[in-house]
Amino acid sequence: xxxxxxxxxxxLKLEIVEHRPxxxxxxxxxxxxxxxxxxxxxxxxxxxTFAPASVTDYFTAKGWMVIYPQRRGRGRSEGTYDEGFNKxxxxxxxxxxxxxxxxxxxxxxxxxVMAFIAxxxxxxxxxxxxxxxxxxxxxxxxxxGHRPAAFVAAINFSxxxxxxxxxxxxxxxxxxxxxxxxxxxxxxxWLYGRNDAYYGIRHCRDNFDSYCxxxxxxRFLALTASHDLLFKPxxxxxxxxxxLGSLESGVTKIHNSNT
Numbered sequence: 729x730x731x732x733x734x735x736x737x738x739x740l741k742l743e744i745v746e747h748r749p750x751x752x753x754x755x756x757x758x759x760x761x762x763x764x765x766x767x768x769x770x771x772x773x774x775x776x777t778f779a780p781a782s783v784t785d786y787f788t789a790k791g792w793m794v795i796y797p798q799r800r801g802r803g804r805s806e807g808t809y810d811e812g813f814n815k816x817x818x819x820x821x822x823x824x825x826x827x828x829x830x831x832x833x834x835x836x837x838x839x840x841v842m843a844f845i846a847x848x849x850x851x852x853x854x855x856x857x858x859x860x861x862x863x864x865x866x867x868x869x870x871x872x873g874h875r876p877a878a879f880v881a882a883i884n885f886s887x888x889x890x891x892x893x894x895x896x897x898x899x900x901x902x903x904x905x906x907x908x909x910x911x912x913x914x915x916x917x918w919l920y921g922r923n924d925a926y927y928g929i930r931h932c933r934d935n936f937d938s939y940c941x942x943x944x945x946x947r948f949l950a951l952t953a954s955h956d957l958l959f960k961p962x963x964x965x966x967x968x969x970x971x972l973g974s975l976e977s978g979v980t981k982i983h984n985s986n987t
Contacts, residue, residue, distance in 0.1 A: 731840035733800065735807045742840060743804040745779040745796040747788055748850070755793035756855035756880075757845065761838070761871075762802065763862025767893075768813060768820040777803035786961050790972060793851065799837040811863070812889070822894035824901050831870060831889055831905055834863075838871050842878065857975075859883035861958040862926070866905050869916060869939070873909025880975055882916040882946075883968075885958040888935075891926035899931060906935045907942045916946035917971045919964055921953030947971075 733740040749755060762778035779796040787794050801809025812830025814821040821827050845851055858879050860868035865887020872882040889905050890898035920932045929950050936948040953963050 729841075729844050732843070733807065733836070733840050735800075740800065740806040742800065742806070742837065743777060743798040743802075744841065744844070745777060745798070747779075747784045747794045749788040749791050749793060751791070753793070753850035754852040755791065755850060756857070757851045758787050758792045758794050758857045758859060759838075759841070759845075759868075760794060760796050761834075761858075761860030761864030761867045762796065762798065763860070763864045764811070764820065769818060774802055774809050775804070780959055782961050783958060786965065786968070792857070792972075795841075795845070797837065797841045799834055820890075822890065822897050824897050824904075827890055827894075827897070827901050828904070831867065834867050835871055835874055838867070838874075842875065855880055857881050857883065859885065860887065861885040862887065862955065863889055866902065869912070869944075870905050870909045872912040872914065872916070876912040876914070879912070879914060881914050881971075882912065883971070884916065884918045885964075886920055886924055886927070886955050887918070888927045888932070892928060892931075898927075899934075902927070902931070902935055903938050906939045907944075910939050910942035910944035913943065913945055915971075915974070916944065917967070918946055918948045919957060919967065920948070920950055921955060921957045922950050923952075923954045924957075926955050 729742045729744045731740055731742055765773035784794050798805040800807035811834055812820050812827040856879050858868045858872055865884040866889050868882050869884050872879050888902045890901045918936050920929055922929050949967055951963055
């Protein structure tokens, strides 16, 4: 995918993995954002493309097109992966300013993705849902706040920007990332595992409560799972069935007229 992003005077391309359901479209669209690479220390993980088949299969079976954007420096996307590293780039930074600068960079990448999506005639432009896992989960909520008119809903799987290893700052950074997105008043679903080793369920619930207190709307579910919740559809399938079914009827009607 060509973009307006530039590095060293060179325009950058981003990798997008795209899966369409049966039919001719236009299709309602789900954007799913990837997470981090653990501590950020292993550069060999940067090149892995994120597009879990089990997640794709669930949504395409329900008539949703799915797009997995790979942000700068991830997967086969061009550019430098630079989402909140320390100055020596040996691992992710716990410093709030450095960390949140990384979130802003991820938002820039999604701006490029949305510009691409806007040109796709097979996408139902008024039926776009944004989601993500881990860093991608908080990014999904944050981006819905950045572009509140663009999405019918947001789904957050195990979302957070910093984990408990940043003991002095992770609560501040995560709460800020979520609460500033509360200008998005569409429905949101927050799914977390009670045994999440990165964030902790109490912290996650506090973030949700802060988001709602700031004006956001959503439902929080604490499920019997760990941080890899997204990759276990058998745990969340019934909850997603209900959530997708509750979205505006126009999404389903327009899709069904083309299948």
